[in-house]
Every structure is written in C-alpha cells, then in structure tokens.
Amino acid sequence: MGRVSETPRSRPRRRRPLRAALGFLVLIAVLGYFAVQRDSNGGAGAPYCSASAAGEEGREYEMTPEQAGNAATIAAVGISKGLPDRAVTIALATAMQESALRNLDHGDRDSLGLFQQRPSQGWGTPDQIQDPVYSAGIFYDHLVDVPGYAGLPLTVAAQKVQRSGFPEAYAKHEPDAAALTAAFGAGGVLFCSGPAPLPGDPEKVKAELVRAFGPQALGGASGGAGASGGAGGRTDPGGEPGISLRLAPDGGPAEARRGRAMAHWAVARSHELGIASVAYGDGGWTGGKGRGRWQRTGGAAASGGGDPQAASADEVRIVVAR
Structure with a gap:
C-alpha cells in the first residue's frame, strides 16, 4: 500500500514546470496573434487610434475609436471658439484624468460625462453634460474666465475649473494631451486602424x-x-x-x-x-x-x-x- 501511494504524489511535482512552460507559450502565442491581427490585413484588425506630435518619433498615444472621437470633439470645440493650443491641451488632460476620454453616465455623487461635471453644481442638466459638445464648451467657458490661464501650470489651470480633490493628478496626462493637441491642429498626426x-x-x-x-x-x-x-x-x-x-x-x-x-x-x-x-x-x-x-x-x-x-x-x- 505504501508503494502505491508514493507514485501519485511524485508525478504532479515533476509536471508543474512543464505546465507553467506550456502556459507561458500559450500566452505568448495569444499576444502574438493579436499583434499580427492589429498590423495585418491593411489595418483591418482590431480598431484602435494613435496620435503623435511632429518630430516625436517613438512617442504615440494609443486609444480606442471612442476615446479618439471624444478627443476630436474636445479639440474641435476649442478650435471653433478660437482658443489657443494651450486651452485644448488643458481640456484634454482634464478629460483624460476625469473619464479617460469616455462619456460616462456615472461618477462620484452626481458627476457625469467627459469632465465629470455635476448638475447639482450648476454645470447643466444631465442630458446637457452627457453631450460632449456641450460639456467641452462649458469647460472652455469656465477656463477662459481664469485670469492668465494660458501661463499657469496645467494642474493649476485645470484645478481652478474643476475643484478636484486630487489636482496634481492632471499633470501626468500633459504629454499625451499635448500630442493629441498637435495632431488636431499643430503639425502632428492622428490615424485610426x-x-x-x-x-x-x-x-x-x-x-x-x-x-x-x-x-x-x-x-x-x-x-x-x-x-x-x-x-x-x-x-x-x-x-x-x-x-x-x-x-x-x-x-x-x-x-x-x-x-x-x-x-x-x-x-x-x-x-x-x-x-x-x-x-x-x-x-x-x-x-x-x-x-x-x-x-x-x-x-x-x-x-x-x-x-x-x-x-x-x-x-x-x-x-x-x-
């Protein structure tokens, strides 16, 4: 009886490294498949978009088509108002932090939309705030009321509009927001696959x-x-x-x-x-x-x-x- 019980206990220990290696190979194969799918068939793989500033080879900000569409709307509204690139960069960085460029139907308390604006704080009705054109427009309206906003650090300018509990969080999005801004109006490029x-x-x-x-x-x-x-x-x-x-x-x-x-x-x-x-x-x-x-x-x-x-x-x- 003792000899029978020793054999099944020893086999699993010898197979674990093999199973781990096989699992790793499967993971690499899956990742490789999706990479090939994205870059093959003339761009007919999984949809994604990428933005980069002119002269910054190797630095690209990748996003989903939904995020790209919302970023495009934010930039378009700023440009239609005749605002400088700095205003567009501040708006994009703010939306990146608040919603990851998604038009959310939820948030902290009654916060909604790209900028997580609150109806109870006078930003508009829920339907208005969830309209990206409206929410971007009212963000810019508040931003231009900040004296000298274009010369302020991005965190300071954004915070004067948003009144966030974590104002420093906007800073990490500034490089990507600047690349997006350049793609929409200052010599960069945006493409969608x-x-x-x-x-x-x-x-x-x-x-x-x-x-x-x-x-x-x-x-x-x-x-x-x-x-x-x-x-x-x-x-x-x-x-x-x-x-x-x-x-x-x-x-x-x-x-x-x-x-x-x-x-x-x-x-x-x-x-x-x-x-x-x-x-x-x-x-x-x-x-x-x-x-x-x-x-x-x-x-x-x-x-x-x-x-x-x-x-x-x-x-x-x-x-x-x-």
Whole structure:
C-alpha cells in the first residue's frame, strides 16, 4: 500500500514546470496573434487610434475609436471658439484624468460625462453634460474666465475649473494631451486602424461637423460657401458620396489649423460615422488600408490628371461609405 501511494504524489511535482512552460507559450502565442491581427490585413484588425506630435518619433498615444472621437470633439470645440493650443491641451488632460476620454453616465455623487461635471453644481442638466459638445464648451467657458490661464501650470489651470480633490493628478496626462493637441491642429498626426467602416449618412456627418466646428465648417471661415465651395459636390470613384469642406484661400495658420482639425476629426470619428476616406493637403487616409495610416496623395483631381480622391489646396475632402 505504501508503494502505491508514493507514485501519485511524485508525478504532479515533476509536471508543474512543464505546465507553467506550456502556459507561458500559450500566452505568448495569444499576444502574438493579436499583434499580427492589429498590423495585418491593411489595418483591418482590431480598431484602435494613435496620435503623435511632429518630430516625436517613438512617442504615440494609443486609444480606442471612442476615446479618439471624444478627443476630436474636445479639440474641435476649442478650435471653433478660437482658443489657443494651450486651452485644448488643458481640456484634454482634464478629460483624460476625469473619464479617460469616455462619456460616462456615472461618477462620484452626481458627476457625469467627459469632465465629470455635476448638475447639482450648476454645470447643466444631465442630458446637457452627457453631450460632449456641450460639456467641452462649458469647460472652455469656465477656463477662459481664469485670469492668465494660458501661463499657469496645467494642474493649476485645470484645478481652478474643476475643484478636484486630487489636482496634481492632471499633470501626468500633459504629454499625451499635448500630442493629441498637435495632431488636431499643430503639425502632428492622428490615424485610426481597423476594418473598412460600415455605410454612413453624409447628412449626419455634416450635422456633426456643424455641431463641433460651427456653421463655418461647411463654407469657409466667413460661413459663406461661394459658387464652388460648401459641403457637397462631386461623387468619388466607386460611387461614394463626397463632402467638400472649403477653407478660406490664403487664410494663414488659423485656417490651416482648422483644416487639419476637421480632417483628423473625420478620421477619429470614421468608425462611428461611416467615413471611408479623408484627404487634406498632400495626404489622405482610407479606412481599412495602409494599416490605418495617412499616405501621400498624388495631387488634386483635375481634367489633366492627378489623384481623383485627393483634396485641392484649400479643401478637406471626406468620403462617406455606402
């Protein structure tokens, strides 16, 4: 009887290292599978978005399409109000800390939304606070009332608006918020990977553009579309409806910033709104291709040639999937 009982006790001890090794190999295989899925099939793996500032190779802030869309709205509202990049960075860092760029329907006590604003403290109704355009707008309204906010440390400026119990927590988000700010208006880049988007509605895209950027989004800085401007126009190859957003000719850095912001806003919200491609300047983005990254285009379409999906010099071109 004693010999029988010794054998089963010794075997499990010899198998444990083998089981641990097999478990480790399985984990590596799973991680490798998801990495390949993300980078294969032309960007048709699991959706994700990435932002980086110009000249900062190797530093990228990765996020979900939901987070990217909310960041795009925060940046768009700030730019539409004519506020500087510093204001946008403060707003983005605040939302990163308060909600991780998610439009939450819960929080401490009655806190809600991207900035965890409280109806009981006069920030608005619950429905208003959970509208990202409204919540970003009222955050900026309070921020500009802070004297010299642009010259203050980010933690100080954010705290004067938020009255948080942990004001120093905003600081850790400043580098990522600055990269996002640059992507939307100061020479950085934002791209979104994943499968080609499902069909969208051009009218919904226009309505969302107007909500985020104001009526001028559809017709240049002055709000007038002109004879050949405005939103709409030609249909792109493949039959997809196109939206042309005309910028003011010779509008200078402010119009270039607005154009970049609208282009990257469209990429950030492509999964949600069914946007198939975006073009601005000499670059273009196509959903589900090129690992989701921007590619150089061959120039604006014209009777003499060029890339038929590219934008003209003073245009943001958005194509909605069908």
